[in-house]
Amino acid sequence: MLYYFLVPLKKYFFFFNVFSYFTVRTALAGSTAFLLCLILGPWLIRTLKKYQLGEEIYANGPKSHLKKKGTPSMGGILIIGATII
Template structure:
């Protein structure tokens, strides 16, 4: 939104020309995400704890899971806000990939909200059945992957993979891009789901995601 307000002002003040550059807007998105977590994070956690919005941790489970005791569920509220708001403010919303990234975040966020809602209502203490959750995650990832592959075949998106440390080697994935995208999205979704609102993980994830959604 601010992208469309500030960039036209470059005709009057040359300073506003800097907002045309992705690097500048990416940095501003990261700062915005940081401030959202810093300012609203403690308040959100306090409210979730106040209303006892949390997940029961079984004492029979792995010892590592017991560390999550007292960590509130529905941390996706803060996670999504700290990603979508910076992207909306600093991103170029005319860019197909920005809109696609934001839509992907919202779809997985709704799935996470549904899962946590079932836990809170205690109708299903464990939330969605794992196979059902995985089914929806794979379904969302498949739709996003097919859209990207379509854009690839129409020339708007590269189906070549860029690998670190290999400047001249870009393997062509073609249709193999679909399972690759699904693996990345499902894996990323579950990693965020496992984090909840643990303070050691949320801040870094949100800043990184705000970078990815800004273009």
């Protein structure tokens, strides 16, 4: 969306021509998604722990997995959400 606002400004400021390049827009989109993950990640982990949406550990599994009990395991939600935005 910023593309439609910034590219017409290249008539007045040469720097805004950089937004017409696909690689620049892709890098900015990736950076935005990464920053959203860093910013929203701690909040999402706290929320998942609050509602006890964690990994279920079975008693007949390996004993080393018992320490993972309650660990949030929905990080994909964060990655997909940041990518969609």
